[in-house]
Amino acid sequence: MSDADIESDSICIGLAHGAVQSFGEDGASEIIAPDRAQQSGLDYLALGDWHGQISINDRTWYSGTPEPDRFKHSMPGKALLVEIDGSRAMPAVRPLETGSFNWQKKTMQFLSGESIDERLEEILPEISLRRSTLLQVAAEGRIRVRDRLLLEEAIGDVAPDFASFEMRSEALETEYEISDLDTIDQAGALRQAAERLMHEAGLDPDPHGVSASALSLLYTFSVEES
Structure with a gap:
């Protein structure tokens, strides 16, 4: 691209797919230099691959995706309206929401x-x-x-x-507190089981272990029955 024969009055736009050095993921096979537009004499470089919309510099943007398909970027679908008045003019870039x-x-x-x-x-x-x-x-x-x-x-x-x-x-x-166990039962076998589960849950480093889960279920059933 850097060796291309470009007419001086032409508006030159590049399209590329890949990661930029400033935030590329480990192991990316193709790394695009953040100043690639300047290196190659481009008026604007449109990038894809990363689905978030972000400006790398005045002449280089990731446009985002028109309709997201996952929670990674937590933003609505967007596109870019890019206007360039002439060769070497600074692009006017305006984000547009497109997603439903x-x-x-x-x-x-x-x-x-x-x-x-x-x-x-x-x-x-x-x-x-x-x-x-x-x-x-x-x-x-x-x-x-x-x-x-x-x-x-x-x-x-x-x-x-x-x-x-x-x-x-x-x-x-x-x-869990003692009053929560009272909801399960005031005394008897259920109360004894709840107290044992509460004790074992307190000893278990996993807050979602078997004892804690069993105690939650026992409490839920007791509330529903009452």
Whole structure:
């Protein structure tokens, strides 16, 4: 490209697919220099491969993808309107939204005792935007077992409003207190089983281990029966 015979009054545009040195992934076979447009005498270099929209410099952009297909970039589909008045003129670049769906990743950080409704409301988009939104929520922190049930119920209520709603709770730890065991049973075999599971869950470094999961199920069944 650098050796091409270019007429002085021509508008020269390059198209390339690959990673740029400034943020290319490890192992990328083709690396494009960030100043490739300048090296090659291009008025504009349009790049593809990375699905996010980003400006490398005034003459070099990744346009993004017209319709995203995953949560990686958490932005609506976009294209670029590029206008160049003449040879060596600086391109005028304007992002345009093109996508029908909006992919969003959110994080909910919980502390025990917080209001479930308030925490959920903080991350939810307006009702009018939900039908075109695919939302993935990562729940983190610690939560009381009764609040976890409230969270699951609240998610069940709002999930149908979205094109897709996914809750990931692998990093959310569940806390239990004696009053929670009272909900399961005041005494007897169920109470003894709950106390043993609570003890074993406290000894297990995995907050989602067998004992913790069994205790959550026992609590859920008890609430449903009552």
